[in-house]
Amino acid sequence: MSDSLWQDRAVVLPWLKGRWEYLLELKAQNRFPHALLINGPEGIGKACFALALANYVLCREPKGGAACGHCRSCELTNSGNHPDLYLLKPEEPGKPIKIDQVRELTSFIYSTAQQGGYRVVILDPADSMNVNAANALLKMLEEPGTNTLLMLLTHRLGQMLPTIKSRCQRVDMPPADISLATQWVATQLEVDAAEAAQLLVIAHNSPLQALSYKQDDLLGLRAKVLKGLADILKNRSSAVEVAQSLYKEDLELVLGWIYSWIVDIARSSENQADPELLRHADAKNMLLALARKVSSQKLYHFADQVQVARKDLMFRRNPNKQLLMETLLTAWYSLPRPN
Ligand SMILES: [Zn+2]
Known part of the structure; x- marks a missing residue:
């Protein structure tokens, strides 16, 4: 169970539930933005959160504040093949997201959703776009078309262009609540609370990092x-x-x-x-x-x-x-x- 494996899971970790409910409330009120800038410390589960939100908006019959898990859309997202979900990452970890990658996104954004609902894009980490790539994205942020959701993830807000930031609704993720995170790490790793707490201190309060510390x-x-x-x-x-x-x-x-x-x-x-x-x-x-x-x-x-x-x-x-x-x-x- 490595850090990266967790990043690929669609799950709202316990300390992010408040933000989840807030966004679902916006959706219920038809005030859902077309672009979210999801900002917060590294290793607290932002990518898991974004995937869960993608699944939720793509799901045809969401229930109880979550994707149903059974409809055609959920089957597609669970198999990692949803045609209306686009994950944009650097080609190699630590490298920038390039302008060509953003250009490829254009045709996706301006096409019709194949499943007839939302089209969702997750950029992770969005701060790794170089200036040209960011400028190419700007246009899409200005005129995204209907039923589009772009989620830009960052833990380095200072490195984002102000023009990008101003076109997104910013969602600040809180640091992991210590008691919730301790309990979560203890459960995931099957260790006692004292060891979980110590792992979190070493991992600078990043629960996902704490898991990989134990594993490695x-x-x-x-x-x-x-x-x-x-x-x-x-x-x-x-x-x-x-x-x-x-x-x-x-x-x-x-x-x-x-x-x-x-x-x-x-x-x-x-x-x-x-x-x-x-x-x-x-x-x-x-x-x-x-x-x-x-x-x-x-x-x-x-x-x-x-x-x-x-x-x-x-x-x-x-x-x-x-x-x-x-x-x-x-x-x-x-x-x-x-x-
Ligand atoms: Zn569903």
Whole structure:
């Protein structure tokens, strides 16, 4: 059950029910917009929501605020072959949506719906359109024709063109409610609430990310990183040895964790090393010990080093990962020690 598999499911996750009811209410009042800009944090289920809404408007006999699941339209959407539903994504993840892809959409938008109802387009992520593609889409947003629904999904609202934004009705999705999300993750993964809550903290409150963390055994990697860091502080292993054991792992992820631990240490140490301010329960003892010892000047300097290393990993072609980790872990070793 990977993150991407979930993205392909038409389901309204529990913390988005309020938005769902709001949109259905608009539909009932004949005030349904032709273009929605669905905005909200990553990994909370926006794509699942958009698919569910597509199924709903395409369904011939929706019941109880949901698609019926049995009519001809529902059969088509369930098999992933509905001719009046168009999913527009980058050709490869992380790449832009191109103008040619938007142009192909034109003929779909201006044709008659084959099943006689709505035509629905989902653009995900809409912020990945380059300027030319966005301009090509503008025309469709201005004159979409009747019974058309365009759903633009984004978690980077700032990267959307203002002209696009102003032609859509914006729907802001809330972050996942913590207690609902904890319950949901616990059920999906068949784990207890404490583990689900911890997974959500690690996944920055993204329930779908929390599922994939568990599935990919990223908790195992995280435990390995924590043990390595503790071993360095306690002189059980050298920075070089731990760097050797870690440098082939997903370092962007590892450095993201280390950075979030630094934030924890800083927050706690600024308040007399208050343990209540540490969000990362699995690292609590080590973080608290550091919060008591480390100077804020050293901590901020280390935070900067971690950020520079993250940028190197993202933007440079071939950083020497082993050397990068050795440098950082040596700095980690010296954090609680006098210079
Ligand atoms: Zn149906």
